[in-house]
Amino acid sequence: MTYAYDEKLDGPLRDHDKAAIVRDLHALLPDLQLLHTNEDLRPFECDGLSAYRITPMLVALPGSVEEVQALLKYANAHGVPVVARGAGTGLSGGALPLEKGILLVMARFNRILAVDAEACIARVQPGVRNLAISQAAAPHGLYYAPDPSSQIACSIGGNVAENAGGVHCLKYGLTVHNILKVEIVTIDGERLTLGSEALDSPGFDLLALITGSEGMLSVVVEVTVKLLTKPQSAKVLLASFDDIEKAGDAVAQIIGAGVIPGGLEMMDNLAIRAAEDFIHAGYPVDAEALLLCEVDGAESDVQEDCERVETLLRAAGATDIRLAKNEAERQRFWAGRKNAFPAVGRISPDYYCMDGTIPRRELSRVLRGIAEFSAQYGLRVANVFHAGDGNMHPLILFDANASGEMERAETIGARILELCVEVGGSITGEHGVGREKINQMCAQFNGDELTFFHAVKAAFDPAGLLNPGKNVPTLHRCAEFGSMHVHHGALPFPELERF
Amino acid sequence: MTYAYDEKLDGPLRDHDKAAIVRDLHALLPDLQLLHTNEDLRPFECDGLSAYRITPMLVALPGSVEEVQALLKYANAHGVPVVARGAGTGLSGGALPLEKGILLVMARFNRILAVDAEACIARVQPGVRNLAISQAAAPHGLYYAPDPSSQIACSIGGNVAENAGGVHCLKYGLTVHNILKVEIVTIDGERLTLGSEALDSPGFDLLALITGSEGMLSVVVEVTVKLLTKPQSAKVLLASFDDIEKAGDAVAQIIGAGVIPGGLEMMDNLAIRAAEDFIHAGYPVDAEALLLCEVDGAESDVQEDCERVETLLRAAGATDIRLAKNEAERQRFWAGRKNAFPAVGRISPDYYCMDGTIPRRELSRVLRGIAEFSAQYGLRVANVFHAGDGNMHPLILFDANASGEMERAETIGARILELCVEVGGSITGEHGVGREKINQMCAQFNGDELTFFHAVKAAFDPAGLLNPGKNVPTLHRCAEFGSMHVHHGALPFPELERF
Known part of the structure; x- marks a missing residue:
């Protein structure tokens, strides 16, 4: 999968004298860190979507907003494209470099500028890791809600660029719902503030426009996030089903009943078996589907919601329901789900992870469609999803060394995404469009x-x-x-x- | 206060042959309802900000999306400005007509197209009243959360245009957080869909961009809203304070403790006395400030939150705390607050209602500032606010017949808004910019x-x-x-x- 920039389809790019740019920037910004030798550039040739690789023309590591401003002004004046990059954990190639462009790496913007516990906000630089915000807020009993799986490594700037989600976004929203204000630098070097610490900001909602814009509108140099109080209690239920459509119906029943779980995840039989084999989470290997439903909040509330969810699961036809007896079992239930991707990696030489979103009521139809594509193209598909959100992650199993399998995997992937669109959903839930889904x-x-x-x-x-x-x-x-x-x-x- | 369109400051507008436009549109759209005589036009000369009045050139009442498309295409081809209007309840003159423009009244788009209880969404036309959505959803135990005070009359299209809030938006968000998808018609007559029923939509977030854009980007012709399950229970606490700053601190303590009240409202002594005089709500007329704090949710959760809030209020120095004993008392407590504006209207010939937002921690500073402006310009100011949001509604009392008082009221208003900006807030919370705050x-x-x-x-x-x-x-x-x-x-x- 080599989706390099295509000048015919993506627009022409100017050729540049790399040595001259390095010389100019060194003169302009003596403290700017610049990488330009091949061995220095190679570590930046891809992001989390490692199938796509391009060596950037050069890498700049600014350390101050003024350096970002000067650098963008220079790039603007000389027509040099700029790709901004956070921690490089993105899964759609959004931070894939350009061989005729500057890769602007924001890693040195790694300071937490303020935690205001009274206002429940934190002001941070874009290179700060997602989890580090919650760690800084923890002494105040607060945390930052969006929790992409990569939260230990991914940066908040990247989260803003991709409008990142996570298992808890059903209840707590996406990045756009959890940020109040950003400082940006525009391509002509202007520094602007979008949003405010107040409820709402007049004029057009440019904060929302920037969020999820994948670095195409500006470079984010500061982010003010909302902090939430940590829930008192969290419990998780594991329900087994003999039919994946019944599991889908149970999801609709739970949401329809007004319970908003902290997490509501589904796995099909292939994913269950792979995960159990790897993690020994105690999953029911004969079940056609399992649901993990976590409820969090105040102690008494959690107890009550648990009982309601159990009743709903039973009515929807769950063959077995288990409440995690203690924190260790709760963690084990989640470990199976969180390791589902590497678990699938153990049973197949390669897999292709998709990320599509559908209205919840279309779940059965889309699952049937995936089963048909799987049969038609002769490749297995394991289904793992944020069921509450309708955010699916079908994993298409293939062997890159077997002739034609990769192409078939890509075809299945494209057909799944097109089906998502057809039923009123979208081609991405939380991984972004980036380079990977540009055609979709x-x-x-x-x-x-x-x-x-x-x-x-x-x-x-x-x-x-x-x-x-x-x-x-x-x-x-x-x-x-x-x-x-x-x-x-x-x-x-x-x-x-x-x- | 006559803020007509000013061609020198706002840009030149073309002169039009009104008779020719009426003729053209009748020929083009035989079913389009057109109003063009002076007596037919007068009812549309203002919206909820009745101090600003302009008679529109003509009023068009389209009944179908195709008519909106044809009308905008015509306007675009002939350079005729178009102002879209919902129910006309807006408080900032956003739907104020133009004497050289068409007023596009969306009143005939009044159908609820679908309520999908399983997916918790409703698809409605823009002229549907806010409250009518909740009424249609009620048989399913659902409701639409944003509840501006005008909800009995205001339309969802206007809510989208202004990104409307309400007393419950602290907990449940603004309009932008409660809509999933809109259909719009652009000025060149194209019909587009923004957003989706799925979790997130790829590309730039044009749905958020349209929301709150006050009819400057497109005309909304359909809205898909989220519906929520009605809370099982709601209780309200009334707390008295001998110092308004202590009440402000109590707000910060409640929010900081992680309680998110369904409503958290503050009134100062002048507002309390006016409201009590009018409604006999049982308010403490000697208190310098009162807080109304409503907690809603599951039965047991509400009980627990009530106890926490009471502890916090006491710690913050409340001199008296009363829990509404029953639903009748709860309604009475709210009636005082909801009628605070007309109550103030009883004690002053005129008043000017402001709408600014500030970070909660700046409350004391802004209250001191308002008191200073009040003393400096010799006019009383009553303070009523959505305290949890930091959304203030200072009411400046004046007599339009007393020489210079209106100008002084306007000066105080402008200074209050500028102070809001200075402390990091904004010049509007939920009433929009419209024509009223264009200078701010x-x-x-x-x-x-x-x-x-x-x-x-x-x-x-x-x-x-x-x-x-x-x-x-x-x-x-x-x-x-x-x-x-x-x-x-x-x-x-x-x-x-x-x-």
């Missing part, structure tokens, strides 16, 4: 819709220098990919089509 | 920030035909108003300054 964006959106993305992009970055080739496809790419709906036979705003 | 936007944002608003506006509405003169001031207006920070001595993107 042509299925998700029509030409009119993409045109507005391009126009918004142009409002922030008229020359298209920030992370080109990610997130929003050019109309050329979609025309080539063959699935764009061109309205009235004409591309609106043709002057924008270069993005 | 120049204090809230600098020229660079406004430039991005203009660029985003241009991405959707290049000719500036949708609701011109509202929400985002032109750079000319700010230069005139005298408080714009022009960066580097030059206006960036000068070609955009006409907006």
